[in-house]
Amino acid sequence: MKKKLLILIGxxxxxxxxxxxxYNSEKAVNYATLSAEKHSRCMCAWYxxxxxxxxxxxxxxxxxxxxxxxxxxxxxAKEVTSDFKRGDICVLSQNSKSQFGHIAIYNxxxxxxxxxxxxxxxxxxxxxxxxxxxxIKNGWNTANIWVSPKDLFEYVxxxxxxxSRIKI
Numbered sequence: 185m186k187k188k189l190l191i192l193i194g195x196x197x198x199x200x201x202x203x204x205x206x207y208n209s210e211k212a213v214n215y216a217t218l219s220a221e222k223h224s225r226c227m228c229a230w231y232x233x234x235x236x237x238x239x240x241x242x243x244x245x246x247x248x249x250x251x252x253x254x255x256x257x258x259x260x261a262k263e264v265t266s267d268f269k270r271g272d273i274c275v276l277s278q279n280s281k282s283q284f285g286h287i288a289i290y291n292x293x294x295x296x297x298x299x300x301x302x303x304x305x306x307x308x309x310x311x312x313x314x315x316x317x318x319x320i321k322n323g324w325n326t327a328n329i330w331v332s333p334k335d336l337f338e339y340v341x342x343x344x345x346x347x348s349r350i351k352i
Contacts, residue, residue: 202326205242209271209322212239216289216296224305228297232273232287235296239271241320242327247339248346250278250285253316254335260325261318272319274303279312283346286313 216235229249236259237243244255252275257263264272270292278285286305288295295301304310 202328203242204326206324207240207320212236213271213291217291220296220300223299225298228287231298232289244329248284248342249287251339252287256318258328261320264317264319272317274315274317276309276313276315279308281308283342
């Protein structure tokens with residue numbers, strides 16, 4: 185019996201599974217806004233994921249910010265292209281100054297991560313980065329937290345190689 189249960193857990197882990205969660209964007213936005221520092225600490229993903237978790241989102245781990253282009257859809261976030269609303273999440277790609285990329289949540293006036301800023305946190309992002317905006321609907325959602333081993337290896341490698349930039 186134990187062997188069958190272990191095999192089943194292994195299959196679920198390898199294939200992924202959907203986990204229900206109830207999300208409230210107001211809780212996430214309020215937490216993000218109150219937690220933001222004056223200047224960047226290079227911990228945008230940590231701050232935004234803590235805010236999303238405070239809003240009820242299923243915790244999915246910490247990855248480099250650019251990796252959330254793959255992670256947010258697994259949390260049932262939908263990409264939006266216009267009419268940004270309070271609670272929307274922006275993910276900016278890597279650039280020559282940041283191997284992490286950037287992630288922030290919109291509070292209705294500014295974009296908030298580990299600090300408060302305009303849409304682009306710096307001119308380098310404006311010149312070199314692409315972006316995607318996501319929205320998680322309020323209410324019940326499902327999360328599928330499986331990450332491919334190849335992507336997981338890449339994310340861990342970026343975090344290890346750039347760890348010295350993080351201001352703890």
